[in-house]
Amino acid sequence: MDDKLIVGGREFGSRFFLGTGKFGDKEAMRKAIASSGSELVTVALRRIDLDETDESILSFIPGGTTIMVNTSGARNAAEAVRIAHIAREAGYGDWIKIEVISDSRYLLPDNQETIKATKTLSGEGFVVLPYMHPDLYVAKALVDAGAAAVMPLGSLIGSNQGLKMRTLIEVLIEEIIEVPIVVDAGIGRPSHAAEAMEMGADAVLANTAVADAEDPPLMAAAFARGVEAGRMAYLAKMGKERREAAASSPLTGFLYDE
Amino acid sequence: MMSKSLSGIDLLHLTIDDIRRIFSVDDRGLLEEMAHAARELTRRQFGRTISLYAPLYIANYCENECVYCGFHASQKSMPRSKLTMEQIDKECAALAATGNRSVLILTGESRFHSSPQYIRDAVRIAARYFSYVALEVYPLDEEEYSELYLAGVDGVTLYQETYDRARYDELHLAGPKKVYDYRITAPDRIARAGIRHISMGALLGLTDWRRDVIALFEHVRSLERKYPGVEFGLAFPRLRRVADDIHRYQEVSDRDMLKIMCSARLFFPRVGISISTRELPQFRDRIIEFGVTKMSAGSSTRVGGYLEGENKYEDGQFEVFDPRSFDEVKAMLRSKGFDPVVTDWRNIVNS
Numbered sequence: 379m380d381d382k383l384i385v386g387g388r389e390f391g392s393r394f395f396l397g398t399g400k401f402g403d404k405e406a407m408r409k410a411i412a413s414s415g416s417e418l419v420t421v422a423l424r425r426i427d428l429d430e431t432d433e434s435i436l437s438f439i440p441g442g443t444t445i446m447v448n449t450s451g452a453r454n455a456a457e458a459v460r461i462a463h464i465a466r467e468a469g470y471g472d473w474i475k476i477e478v479i480s481d482s483r484y485l486l487p488d489n490q491e492t493i494k495a496t497k498t499l500s501g502e503g504f505v506v507l508p509y510m511h512p513d514l515y516v517a518k519a520l521v522d523a524g525a526a527a528v529m530p531l532g533s534l535i536g537s538n539q540g541l542k543m544r545t546l547i548e549v550l551i552e553e554i555i556e557v558p559i560v561v562d563a564g565i566g567r568p569s570h571a572a573e574a575m576e577m578g579a580d581a582v583l584a585n586t587a588v589a590d591a592e593d594p595p596l597m598a599a600a601f602a603r604g605v606e607a608g609r610m611a612y613l614a615k616m617g618k619e620r621r622e623a624a625a626s627s628p629l630t631g632f633l634y635d636e
Numbered sequence: 637m638m639s640k641s642l643s644g645i646d647l648l649h650l651t652i653d654d655i656r657r658i659f660s661v662d663d664r665g666l667l668e669e670m671a672h673a674a675r676e677l678t679r680r681q682f683g684r685t686i687s688l689y690a691p692l693y694i695a696n697y698c699e700n701e702c703v704y705c706g707f708h709a710s711q712k713s714m715p716r717s718k719l720t721m722e723q724i725d726k727e728c729a730a731l732a733a734t735g736n737r738s739v740l741i742l743t744g745e746s747r748f749h750s751s752p753q754y755i756r757d758a759v760r761i762a763a764r765y766f767s768y769v770a771l772e773v774y775p776l777d778e779e780e781y782s783e784l785y786l787a788g789v790d791g792v793t794l795y796q797e798t799y800d801r802a803r804y805d806e807l808h809l810a811g812p813k814k815v816y817d818y819r820i821t822a823p824d825r826i827a828r829a830g831i832r833h834i835s836m837g838a839l840l841g842l843t844d845w846r847r848d849v850i851a852l853f854e855h856v857r858s859l860e861r862k863y864p865g866v867e868f869g870l871a872f873p874r875l876r877r878v879a880d881d882i883h884r885y886q887e888v889s890d891r892d893m894l895k896i897m898c899s900a901r902l903f904f905p906r907v908g909i910s911i912s913t914r915e916l917p918q919f920r921d922r923i924i925e926f927g928v929t930k931m932s933a934g935s936s937t938r939v940g941g942y943l944e945g946e947n948k949y950e951d952g953q954f955e956v957f958d959p960r961s962f963d964e965v966k967a968m969l970r971s972k973g974f975d976p977v978v979t980d981w982r983n984i985v986n987s
Contacts, residue, residue, distance in 0.1 A: 399685075400683020402973045402975050403973070424981050424982045425980060426979065426982075427978065451984070457984055464982065464984065480865040481864040482867040483860055536680045536681050586680055589684070590684070
């Protein structure tokens, strides 16, 4: 099936993105990336030892994988920008996932600061993927600010609750056609990932659900297939769900009875 | 996740009243359920990772008379010293060479011997060796905290010791620490100064631990609402010597500790919980499953302890009960399916 995802001018065969936090061992993380076929992973700059010892998280990421540094720890736009600069100077590329969080209990993204950071960094040539609370006006502002994709949260980070934001994400999918929509956060099962893709999301990012599984590589593969199945169903244009059984003799049939 | 416990307490939506109930009963079934819920929640929030850090004592001059502490002012047999900046540099280098990237700098309370300027200069040095620099020093003014933040401080640890005002007065015989209010308002000043991590706790055993833990939880919860951008941490140090009739210390059992840890995790899903080398290895290795996110490793509690090498566990502020090296603790964590996290912060104020 020739169905490539294009983000920031780069082509991706897999629509499953994987976060690298929370794994109990880095070897399992490496295997999970490999078994899922994911071509884009996120890494928190705060977890990268700039001295790059053998245990550095980067040495466990297969070659050819796009590494997107996230700004975990940033509380405002200025801090997110600074983290992106450090990442670029340290040689970790130009792909940045903006996470601006100034509430440590729920880890909800600060949409206003996220727009500011997106604007600054995309102006500096970064490929910017902002993590956001699904709000249409904010999504439009992010597109205007130069975002390469928009990443609405499915539900609270790490909650495994799935698509609690479903209705709002559907609005984004319907209205934001300039850039891909990547559902991020709260995706707890492969079926949640499939559901997001069936709705028409362009990609799904997961982390906790894979890292926390007894067998992370197997779970990562399951997620990749969930994403694939959902995407295929979307392309195949599923029949709509109906509230009632479709009557075999239509209600308006009498109009045509002669 | 199952959240309704046997006794009808909704473990995932605990209230302070629920915690009071939990602390007042001895219910093995309930504790088992709490342990399961706390473990699952910790894994979901933090994954199978534990961050490592080590304390660095740079001075032990102290003007306080805290009856429970080995550093107190009238303890004349305690050799007093403070490191020069050159020595601090060497200590940092020695500690960093073990692989550690996260340091907690400690001093006694003496504005004369370990002034805010002295601490600030030490922080500047440490920031060159470590990706995360925290402080455990006497409470300061907001402006002083701001200066330390700009010098590279990522976190501050400050324990209230006890929230029982009368008992606090009784245990702190003399010295600047005697002023309860200046200490209890310090987290507000730290937060307003922009410092991101504030670790709080009570020294369990000074009085009824139930009351202190409840007061601590209420304090942290109110601060969370006031300063949502701050990441709060909790620690539950307990007194080791309780056979002391004069001071009427109270024992905190391992079972109590587990109850406290699990309640903390369930009440504060995202809060970091640390456990020091004051606990025995066998207890540390077990309790990490139920909410702990940070532990000290390869610790010396002696001024200049990392360079001296020998006798480093004697004469410290408190005895180190877990003498394992940094690498040994990492190996233990791996054997239990945890990834020991050495780097989990990047100071962006100074970079």
